[in-house]
């Protein structure tokens with residue numbers, strides 16, 4: 001595997017790092033971590049039984065929220081690449097994205113207790129708008145796909 005970046009969410013400034021899904025400063029949340037690997041992004045999460053839909057499968061809200069947070073993290077990573085920001089040699093990034101639109105297609109039941117893998121690919125960047133295509137897989141089977149339009153905040157304050 002190619003070298004991974006630092007986790008994008010660990011590079012958000014402290015005041016923007018409280019998101020329930022991915023904020024490093026939210027001890028109650030999932031603390032999802034998105035890494036840039038080559039020209040893709042990757043994140044992992046293993047759901048436990050509190051996220052049950054039917055016994056043995058994960059409820060769709062968790063799937064959507066993982067895609068949401070991996071999507072904004074991926075958008076920030078791709079924006080940094082486009083702006084020549086070196087993710088390995090910085091403590092914070094001046095890029096923070098929020099979700100304007102998220103589409104999720106549920107392709108197969110998402111199994112409980114199995115490590116889920118999220119992959120993000122840049123579709124396009126147009127000004128502050130960043131589109132990312134994603135998959136969420138378990139043991140190599142795609143359980144959901146996602147498309148996000150993330151908007152780069154005008155400033156981080």
Ligand SMILES: CCCCCCCCCCCCCC(=O)SCCNC(=O)CCNC(=O)[C@H](O)C(C)(C)COP(=O)(O)OP(=O)(O)OC[C@H]1O[C@@H](n2cnc3c(N)ncnc32)[C@H](O)[C@@H]1OP(=O)(O)O
Nearest residue numbers: 016019068072096097098099100101127128129149151154
């Ligand atoms: C959460 C917001 C607070 C921010 C601070 C906390 C940061 C940390 C938060 C951590 C969160 C973690 C992650 C989460 O969970 S984020 C939580 C869920 N997301 C939100 O709550 C975001 C709510 N929405 C907004 O705040 C604003 O609408 C944003 C910031 C998104 C844009 O408003 P802004 O005034 O900045 O820009 P603009 O209105 O000129 O739009 C810009 C361009 O985008 C286009 N466009 C917009 N929407 C759509 C759409 N649905 N489909 C297609 N296109 C859309 C628009 O036409 C325009 O295009 P163009 O005319 O330039 O071509």
